[in-house]
Amino acid sequence: MEIVIPPFDLKSISPIIIITVFAIIILAIDVFFKKTLRDALGYFAILVVAVTGMVVGTQLGETVYSFSNMFVVDNFSVFFSLIFLVSTGIVILLSIRYTKQEGINNGEYYTLILFATMGMMLMAGGADLLTIFLGLEIMSISLYVLAGFRRDCVRSNEASLKYFLLGAFATCFLLYGIAMLYGATGTTNIKEIASFLANNPSLSNPMIVTATSLLVIGFGFKVACVPFHKWTPDVYEGAPTAITAFMSVGPKVAAFAAFARVFLVALPDVGQKWSVILWVLAALTMTVGNLVAIAQTNIKRMLAYSSIAHAGYALMAIIAGGDFGPASLIFYMLAYTFMNLGAFAVVIILGRKGEENANIEDYSGLGYKHPILAVSMCIFMFSLAGIPPFVGFIGKFYIFSAAIKNGFIILAIIGVVNCVIAVFYYLRVTVVMYMKKPVREFAPLSLSPFIIIALIITVWGTIHLGIFPGKIIALVQNSSLLY
Amino acid sequence: MLESLLFLIMGSITIACALCVVFQKNPIYSAIFLIQTMVSLAVLYVLLHAQFIAAIQVMIYAGAIMVLFIFVIMLLNLSKADEEGERDNLFFQKPSAIILGFILVVMIGTVTLKTVFQGVKGEYTPETISQIGNTQLVGKMLFTKYVFPFEIASILLFAAIIGAIILAKKRIIED
Numbered sequence: 036m037e038i039v040i041p042p043f044d045l046k047s048i049s050p051i052i053i054i055t056v057f058a059i060i061i062l063a064i065d066v067f068f069k070k071t072l073r074d075a076l077g078y079f080a081i082l083v084v085a086v087t088g089m090v091v092g093t094q095l096g097e098t099v100y101s102f103s104n105m106f107v108v109d110n111f112s113v114f115f116s117l118i119f120l121v122s123t124g125i126v127i128l129l130s131i132r133y134t135k136q137e138g139i140n141n142g143e144y145y146t147l148i149l150f151a152t153m154g155m156m157l158m159a160g161g162a163d164l165l166t167i168f169l170g171l172e173i174m175s176i177s178l179y180v181l182a183g184f185r186r187d188c189v190r191s192n193e194a195s196l197k198y199f200l201l202g203a204f205a206t207c208f209l210l211y212g213i214a215m216l217y218g219a220t221g222t223t224n225i226k227e228i229a230s231f232l233a234n235n236p237s238l239s240n241p242m243i244v245t246a247t248s249l250l251v252i253g254f255g256f257k258v259a260c261v262p263f264h265k266w267t268p269d270v271y272e273g274a275p276t277a278i279t280a281f282m283s284v285g286p287k288v289a290a291f292a293a294f295a296r297v298f299l300v301a302l303p304d305v306g307q308k309w310s311v312i313l314w315v316l317a318a319l320t321m322t323v324g325n326l327v328a329i330a331q332t333n334i335k336r337m338l339a340y341s342s343i344a345h346a347g348y349a350l351m352a353i354i355a356g357g358d359f360g361p362a363s364l365i366f367y368m369l370a371y372t373f374m375n376l377g378a379f380a381v382v383i384i385l386g387r388k389g390e391e392n393a394n395i396e397d398y399s400g401l402g403y404k405h406p407i408l409a410v411s412m413c414i415f416m417f418s419l420a421g422i423p424p425f426v427g428f429i430g431k432f433y434i435f436s437a438a439i440k441n442g443f444i445i446l447a448i449i450g451v452v453n454c455v456i457a458v459f460y461y462l463r464v465t466v467v468m469y470m471k472k473p474v475r476e477f478a479p480l481s482l483s484p485f486i487i488i489a490l491i492i493t494v495w496g497t498i499h500l501g502i503f504p505g506k507i508i509a510l511v512q513n514s515s516l517l518y
Numbered sequence: 519m520l521e522s523l524l525f526l527i528m529g530s531i532t533i534a535c536a537l538c539v540v541f542q543k544n545p546i547y548s549a550i551f552l553i554q555t556m557v558s559l560a561v562l563y564v565l566l567h568a569q570f571i572a573a574i575q576v577m578i579y580a581g582a583i584m585v586l587f588i589f590v591i592m593l594l595n596l597s598k599a600d601e602e603g604e605r606d607n608l609f610f611q612k613p614s615a616i617i618l619g620f621i622l623v624v625m626i627g628t629v630t631l632k633t634v635f636q637g638v639k640g641e642y643t644p645e646t647i648s649q650i651g652n653t654q655l656v657g658k659m660l661f662t663k664y665v666f667p668f669e670i671a672s673i674l675l676f677a678a679i680i681g682a683i684i685l686a687k688k689r690i691i692e693d
Binding site for chain 1: 625626628629632639640658661662663664665666667670671673674676677678680681683684685687
């Protein structure tokens with residue numbers, strides 16, 4: 036037997052190597068210099084994210100397949116990796132004080148966040164279902180643990196266990212789908228599956244149809260679309276707030292990246308015929324997410340349902356497909372990263388240990404007491420609601436126009452109606468902040484220079500990308516060419 | 519012919535044992551049935567000419583992992599009340615779960631019965647495998663074509679270990 040060792044193109048996976056190695060170094064520092072360097076771990080993690088971001092940035096414009104087509108570096112994966120790194124960076128900025136306050140400032144916290152980020156990058160760059168699956172698992176396992184990081188808190192334990200059990204269950208569906216697809220096509224490689232399906236009838240093969248439905252369930256769980264959303268509110272409420280912020284953005288964006296690549300590249304034909312099913316999912320996700328969000332009194336739960344609704348809008352971009360579908364998906368994900376993380380930053384600033392100020396009513400009178408904080412919260416709420424001139428408006432506009440261009444007019448109408456519904460509960464936060472007398476004294480804010488930086492970045496992103504989206508849109512359109 | 523007969527028998531044993539894992543009240547019985555499921559799966563692998571995987575399956579799953587399972591169950595020291603479990607009051611979920619589960623099974627069943635499984639034949643037929651050797655081929659694939667996922671899997675395990683240590687650590691972090 037002749038063994039040919041394939042070339043190891045380490046350059047293509049250098050961001051992944053860097054982030055993994057430094058995550059392990061952080062763990063080692065935590066073990067050996069626990070007393071002296073513990074507080075510096077967060078700064079170190081930010082540095083790692085920044086360096087990785089720079090390395091990823093240099094890969095823009097290349098298209099490289101490496102490791103016998105297991106991994107791909109193209110503009111799509113590079114752009115998504117940058118979104119992940121931005122969100123991870125902001126989450127670490129949010130965490131530095133929060134973890135201290137909650138007594139969870141271990142090195143493992145940052146290690147797991149970095150591992151999760153690495154998993155997301157694998158999902159965006161996976162050119163083989165195996166790589167995508169392993170990336171998804173690395174991300175999920177890190178998140179199961181992070182959700183339960185406040186071990187002395189029962190809600191956190193509950194969140195972790197719930198997320199773990201349901202997540203493992205959903206993973207089974209995904210894996211079964213991959214196995215079926217492998218059985219039908221003889222390969223797990225996305226490009227090879229695509230070329231196999233181009234030459235063979237796909238829709239008449241019940242195995243491929245079953246595989247597709249199982250894949251929809253697996254990814255649907257990870258992006259939290261209705262009816263696979265049941266875990267979201269409980270997990271988001273119980274997890275440490277900084278981790279909730281992380282979960283509401285990174286993993287969702289990563290799952291969308293993998294979803295888009297699998298459905299638009301590997302199964303374009305099936306995907307098109309199947310858009311009816313995704314159509315129903317998207318419509319349900321938007322409507323249920325928004326309607327249930329109205330009834331919430333806890334801000335973390337409200338943001339959880341709002342994130343479900345946003346998954347519905349993003350799903351619309353995948354359904355639209357074509358030239359603009361992926362582009363609008365990427366842009367929307369970037370927009371969503373800024374505005375959602377910003378909203379969570381305000382929630383964290385107003386929280387205190389044990390008493391997280393998580394009821395919307397607790398925000399009454401914020402506009403008089405802490406005007407700057409209230410204004411930034413308003414910006415995020417307006418942006419999430421999709422009111423110009425903020426980035427949420429541009430993102431939604433882009434998605435709806437992509438949907439209309441590709442003939443999904445009714446879906447676009449449902450989306451617009453949902454935007455109007457959403458305005459109600461986003462604006463309620465604003466109304467409470469400005470038009471209600473404070474119920475009680477505000478606790479001292481948990482401010483730190485880092486969280487202020489995070490707030491400034493998110494506000495800047497929300498406003499700047501809303502007013503001058505041209506440059507990013509050009510970049511995004513350039514990144515949306517899958518293969 | 520003999521092979522497909524063996525497959526049918528072992529397949530039904532596997533499914534029966536897997537069902538028993540779920541339906542047993544006593545966790546130890548569940549664990550024992552899980553061992554049986556793993557072993558029957560190993561037999562299925564042998565029928566597929568994957569002897570190496572079958573051996574690994576027995577050693578790791580039926581051996582190592584299940585021993586740990588049983589240790590954990592023993593250490594948890596379940597009382598009688600825990601074993602019984604509380605009567606659940608999920609009136610709506612049970613029937614709907616049964617109906618939907620039934621539909622899923624029927625759906626997958628029809629698919630399996632209707633499909634003529636002519637999956638793409640790869641280059642590794644049973645003849646080539648018996649010529650080169652099963653273990654060698656698995657090793658070759660792991661270190662050439664699948665080297666990237668193979669290495670990535672180590673990080674997956676590492677993350678899982680870190681997570682298990684954090685969640686299981688006795689001492690709640692002070693200060």
